[in-house]
Amino acid sequence: MGTHALLSPSAAHRWMNCPPSACLEREFPSSSSEVAAEGTAAHALCEHKLRKLLKLRSKRPQSDFEDDEMDRCSDDYVSFVQEQMTEIPSPMVLVEQRLDITRYVTEAFGTADCIIVGGDRLHIVDFKYGMGVLVEAEHNPQMMLYALGALELLDGIYDIQTISMSIFQPRRENVCTWSLPKEELLRWARDDLVEKARLAYMGEGEYRAGEWCTFCRAAVRCRARAEEKLRLAKEEFKYPPLITDEEIEDVLGEIPELIKWANAILAYATDAAVNHGKVWMGFKIVEGRSVRRYKDEDVVAREAESAGYTDIFDKKLISLTQMERLMGKKAFTDILDGLIEKPPGKPTLVPISDKRPSIHTGSAQLEFTAITEVH
Ligand code: SF4
Incomplete structure (x- = not known):
């Protein structure tokens, strides 16, 4: 995990694609999230276990986030590092090593989760506990910045020729390594x-908008991004009456990002109006849809039972995820072997780059033909 310099390695993908974003972001407060806190806790546990492996002093961190999954992921991380150590002659391992990158990037520092060095090899391992975005090792600027910092620190002592970078992202079952001279x-x-x-x-x-905008603090108010999103409305729908298949394909490709962007704008505007008194011309705040609920379940049960209604409780199995968490992965597999099924998901239209194999839906084709014929 990087530290928070203006140009932090963890945001390098963004500021390398959209350089002025780094300064623009400063106008917006950074918000700490539950996910980030969980990631920090997972990193602390990994650090502790790795230090233990290396026979270094360490106290087990305490955290409300720790559970079986975090325990397992951090164990797997340490095993992975151990495996990598066998590939390097007389390895030296640095844990949570602070790195100076200022030779290349003004005021930039970073902290590498793990560095293994020996002979002419340098290997950097980064643990990612997040599940949201799949992180690739190849040409990953964050890792390349760490590598530059590690070279600053170690190249005078070792004659490093080859550098490897690994992303260990257990909750996405993603472990990838990239090496370069x-x-x-x-x-x-x-x-x-x-x-x-x-x-x-x-x-x-x-300013250049792209997938790197997702975590930019300026994203909601950024004009470059808004223009990029609205380009669709301006161009694609400019000359009706009928848009072509190619135009629909273009629009389809933009939809996920458009929805994300529109939701972010809505969340921002709602927060400003509800919590900060902002008035948006042409809009007002109303009470949202609400559902009836019991004021006090115990009292309701008592009253219903005393009126003679006994069949008033619903007993439900806990969810599959809760069960797996309760039993742990191994017991879950042993005990419930053969009792879990995964029905086919609803056919979904996704970009061709999606990793899932395509399925054939003959009936859909017929229906589509029928509909178009009727019209
Ligand atoms: S939202 Fe995107 S385009 Fe706008 S400043 Fe941030 S990274 Fe750049």
Whole structure:
């Protein structure tokens, strides 16, 4: 996990693609989330277990987030690091190592979860507890910045030639490693990184919207992003009466991002209106839809029973996830073997790049033909 310098390695993918985003973000407060706190707790546990493995002093961290899953993930992480150590001659392992990247990026520091070094090899491992975004190791600028920082620290002591970077993301079953020669990393730093970092630090360069906008603090109010999203409305729907299949394909590709963006705008505007008194012209606050509920369940049960109604309780199995958490993965598999099924999901239209295999829906084709014929 990176520290929070203006140009933090963890946000490098964003500020390298949209350099002025780093300065623009400063105008918006950073919000701490439950997910981030959980990630911090998981990292602390990983650090503790790795230090124990290395026979270093460490006190087990306490956290409300810790559960079987976190315990298992951190064990797996430590096993992974242990495996990597066997690949490096006389390995030295650094845990939660602070790295100075200022030679390339002004004021930038980072903290690598684990660095293994030995002979001419340097291996950096980053633990990701998040599930939201699948993180790739290949050309991952955060990891490349860590690698540059690690070289600053270690290249004088070791004659490093090859650098490997691993992402260990257990809750997405994602473990990937990418290796490259030191020269290639330095070339990237010289030819690509340095100039973009300079622009980002100065708040210069071009605003460029893309998938990296998702976690940008400026995202909701960013004009470049809004223009990108509204481009659809302006261009794709400009000349009715009928849009072509190609235009529909274009729109389909934009829908997930459009929905996300629209929801973020709605959440921002709602929060401003409800909690901060902001008035949006043409809009008002009303009471949302609400459902009836019992004021006091005990009293209701007592009254219903004394009136002669006895069949008033619903006994339900806990959810599959809760059961798995309760039993632990192994017992869950042993005890309930053969009793869990996964029915086929509802056919869903996704981009061709999606990793799931495609399914064939002949009946849908017939229906579609029928509908188009009727019209
Ligand atoms: S929302 Fe996107 S385009 Fe706008 S500043 Fe942030 S990264 Fe750049």
